Amino acid sequence: MSASATFDTYARAPLAVERGEGAWLIATDGKRYLDFTSGIAVNALGHAHPKLVAALTEQAQKIWHASNAFVIPGQERLAQRLAAVSFADKVFFANSGAEAMEAAIKTARRYHFVNGHPEKNRLITFTGSFHGRTLATLAAAKNPKHTEGFDPLPDGFDQVEFGDLKALMRAIGPETAGIVIEPIQGEGGVRRVPGSVMRELRRICDERGLLFILDEVQTGIGRTGKFFAYEWSGVTPDILAVAKGLGGGFPLGACLATAEAAKGMTSFTHGTTFGGNPLAMAVGNAVLDVVLADGFLDHVQAVGLYLKQKLAGLVDAHRAIVDEVRGEGLLTGLHCLPPNREVLGVMREHGILAVAAGDNVIRILPPLTVTEAEIDEGLQRMEGAFAAMAPVQA
Numbered sequence: 001m002s003a004s005a006t007f008d009t010y011a012r013a014p015l016a017v018e019r020g021e022g023a024w025l026i027a028t029d030g031k032r033y034l035d036f037t038s039g040i041a042v043n044a045l046g047h048a049h050p051k052l053v054a055a056l057t058e059q060a061q062k063i064w065h066a067s068n069a070f071v072i073p074g075q076e077r078l079a080q081r082l083a084a085v086s087f088a089d090k091v092f093f094a095n096s097g098a099e100a101m102e103a104a105i106k107t108a109r110r111y112h113f114v115n116g117h118p119e120k121n122r123l124i125t126f127t128g129s130f131h132g133r134t135l136a137t138l139a140a141a142k143n144p145k146h147t148e149g150f151d152p153l154p155d156g157f158d159q160v161e162f163g164d165l166k167a168l169m170r171a172i173g174p175e176t177a178g179i180v181i182e183p184i185q186g187e188g189g190v191r192r193v194p195g196s197v198m199r200e201l202r203r204i205c206d207e208r209g210l211l212f213i214l215d216e217v218q219t220g221i222g223r224t225g226k227f228f229a230y231e232w233s234g235v236t237p238d239i240l241a242v243a244k245g246l247g248g249g250f251p252l253g254a255c256l257a258t259a260e261a262a263k264g265m266t267s268f269t270h271g272t273t274f275g276g277n278p279l280a281m282a283v284g285n286a287v288l289d290v291v292l293a294d295g296f297l298d299h300v301q302a303v304g305l306y307l308k309q310k311l312a313g314l315v316d317a318h319r320a321i322v323d324e325v326r327g328e329g330l331l332t333g334l335h336c337l338p339p340n341r342e343v344l345g346v347m348r349e350h351g352i353l354a355v356a357a358g359d360n361v362i363r364i365l366p367p368l369t370v371t372e373a374e375i376d377e378g379l380q381r382m383e384g385a386f387a388a389m390a391p392v393q394a
C-alpha cells in the first residue's frame with residue numbers, strides 16, 4: 001500500500017498539478033510542462049480557456065443543480081445544437097464516457113425490445129477496444145487486463161478480431177442487436193478503422209437490421225479535425241456516445257441517437273441524478289461556441305497535418321525509439337520500440353507530457369487550440385528526450 005489515502009488504482013507520474021494555461025501545465029514545484037495529454041483528450045480548448053472559465057463562473061452564480069425533474073434550458077439548447085451538427089435527433093446527457101456508453105447499450109436493447117424482438121440483445125464488439133470501466137463497458141471491451149477479478153460480468157457482448165469482417169459475419173446471429181466500434185481506437189493504440197470498413201459495417205447493419213453504434217468518446221468534438229470522426233467515412237451511425245472533449249474538462253457525456261433508434265427510451269426507462277446539470281450544460285454550450293465557430297475545425301486539420309509531418313521527421317531521425325506515426329487530426333500516436341511508459345518518463349523529464357496507449361503506443365493529444373509554434377516547441381522537447389535515450393554511437 002502506498003502512503004496515499006486514495007485507492008492505488010492509478011500509476012501516477014511524480015508530478016502534482018497546480019494550474020494550467022492553454023497548452024501548458026504548471027506543477028506545484030513551479031515546473032512548466034507542454035501538455036500534449038490534454039487530460040486524455042478532454043481539455044479540447046486547453047487549460048483555463050477564458051470562454052469556458054466565464055461560462056462556468058457565470059452559471060455558478062445562478063444555479064448549480066436542480067435535477068432532471070425539471071426542464072434544464074441549457075440541456076435543450078445543447079441537445080438541439082448537437083442534433084443540428086450530426087446524424088442525431090435525440091440526446092441523453094450523462095457525466096462520463098462510460099455512462100454515455102451504458103446509455104448507448106441500453107438504447108440499443110430497448111429499440112429491439114419495443115420492436116417485438118427482446119431476443120435481439122447482444123452487441124458485437126472488437127478486440128483492442130475500450131468503452132469504459134463500468135461492468136457492462138468492461139464486458140463489451142473484454143480487455144483481460146481490465147476484467148480480471150471482476151466476474152461475473154454482464155452477458156450480451158460477442159467479440160471479434162479488430163478488422164476481421166469474416167469473423168464479424170460469422171458472429172452475427174438471431175440475437176444480434178448491433179455493432180459497437182470506435183472509429184479510431186484511442187486506448188487501444190490509435191488504430192484507425194478505414195473508411196471502407198466503416199461503410200461496410202453500415203451496409204451490414206442495414207442489411208441485417210442491426211444498429212450501428214459508435215463510441216466517439218475520444219474521437220468526437222473536433223479531435224480528428226471533423227466534429228465527429230464518422231464524418232470522414234461518409235456514413236452515419238444510429239447511436240453514438242461522446243464525452244471527453246464535450247465538457248472541455250467539466251465531467252460531461254452524451255448519448256446521441258436517431259429518433260428511430262431512441263424510440264424505446266420512453267419515460268422512466270433511464271435516468272441520472274447529475275447528468276446534464278446546469279454547470280455542465282453551460283460549459284458544453286461554451287465548448288460548442290468555440291469548436292463550431294467558422295474556421296476552427298480547419299485549424300485542427302491544418303495543425304494536425306503539421307504535427308503528423310513533424311512526427312514523421314522524428315521517426316526518421318530516431319528509428320530505434322519510434323517507428324510509426326498513427327492517427328488523424330490531433331489524435332495522433334507514435335509506436336515505440338522501448339516500453340512506451342519509459343519513453344513517456346524521459347519526455348516528462350524534458351518538459352513534454354503525452355499519454356500511454358495499448359500496442360506500445362504513446363498518444364500525442366495537444367489541445368485543439370494548439371499553435372504551430374507550440375507544436376515546434378513540443379517536438380523540440382521530444383527530440384531532446386529521444387536523443388537522451390538513444391544508445392551512444394560507437
Ligand SMILES: *Cc1c(COP(=O)(O)O)cnc(C)c1O
Nearest residue numbers: 096097098130131132186217218
Ligand atoms: C475514455 C473513453 C471511455 C470512458 O470514458 P470515462 O469518462 O473514463 O468513463 C469510453 N470510450 C472511449 C473510446 C474512451 O476513450
